[in-house]
Amino acid sequence: MSALILLVLLVGGVLYLGGGLVHLYGYLQARRIHPQAPRLWDGQRRRFFWLTGVGAVLTIGFFVMAWWSAPGHGAAWMPQALMARQSQPGSPAATDGAETMPPPQVKVRGAVPAFNQALETTTSSTETTTTDTTDTTTSTTSTTESTATTSTAPPPPPVKKPAARRGGDAWTVCAASFRREAVAQNYAKRLADQGLPARVNQVDLGKRGTWHRVCVGSFSTLDEARGQYKSWEKQGLISDAFLLPLR
Structure with missing residues (x-):
């Protein structure tokens, strides 16, 4: 714009x-x-x-x-345009003047097997069989055979549960990224003056050096973060931003 x-x-x-x-x-x-x-x-x-x-x-x-x-006065339209162009498929390799952000990834926990539940069921059946042995020998023999058959059966396959995401506030909207911390602080102050409490996160990208990301908000889901970013974009507060998981 x-x-x-x-x-x-x-x-x-x-x-x-x-x-x-x-x-x-x-x-x-x-x-x-x-x-x-x-x-x-x-x-x-x-x-x-x-x-x-x-x-x-x-x-x-x-x-x-x-x-x-100009970037020195807090505006970030030029770095954002470069990052948006580099984030498109088939764009040229990243240069020293702009940071290419990796796609957001969700860390998930593996599903919990249901073997423990099957083991508890088998133990409960064994205890019931032991109690019944005091009543009659015939009943004890029948129950023991039934328990042995149940115990030798293979455990049921693990029940697949939906992948759970760790943490509560897991996503944030990054409005821009700068090499100079002073420029990032100025841009964060400009967003704060517009009612968006922004913070500056310093990241080390190895050979590409240290960058200072200006991020706003923390959201529990990716859809919530994306929806809030679209709202800010319609209001003209932020454009060409990218979403990142909080660490």
């Missing part, structure tokens, strides 16, 4: 200033040829001042917007 605004301001300023120069040339020529006929060149003089004034305002707006959007 910042790049589009800068482009509109630059093109508009150039066009208006160019139009002003054209009318200035016409005004000077008409005044030189007809110095005693102001009606022939007065209109071009007014158009020159009008077009030049609008062009100057657009040009000043371009430089102000460029200064405000």
Whole structure:
């Protein structure tokens, strides 16, 4: 969005200033040829001042917007654009100027086998058989044979349970990532001024060096984090962010 605004301001300023120069040339020529006929060149003089004034305002707006959007003043649209382009399939290899983020992964715990439950059932049957032996020998023999048959049977296969995710607050929305900590702190302060309590997390990516990620919020599920990010994006607070699991 910042790049589009800068482009509109630059093109508009150039066009208006160019139009002003054209009318200035016409005004000077008409005044030189007809110095005693102001009606022939007065209109071009007014158009020159009008077009030049609008062009100057657009040009000043371009430089102000460029200064405000510079990374040193807290804006992160250029690093985010680079990260978004590199995260697309088939994009070129990452360079030193941008960080390529790995896809989010969910750490799961393996399913718990149901063998213990089968063992408890077998133990309970054995205790019941032992109690029945005090009543009659025939009943004891029959129950013991039934218990032996049950004990020698293979345990039931493990029951597959849905994979459980560790932790409560497991996801966060990373708005940007910078090499310089000062720039990251400035961007986090800018988000905080807009009502988003951001924090700066330092990560070591080995050969690519140390990065400072500006992250906002903590969410219990990936869908919840994605939904909140979409809401912030519609409000114009964050764009081109990425989701990461908390460690």
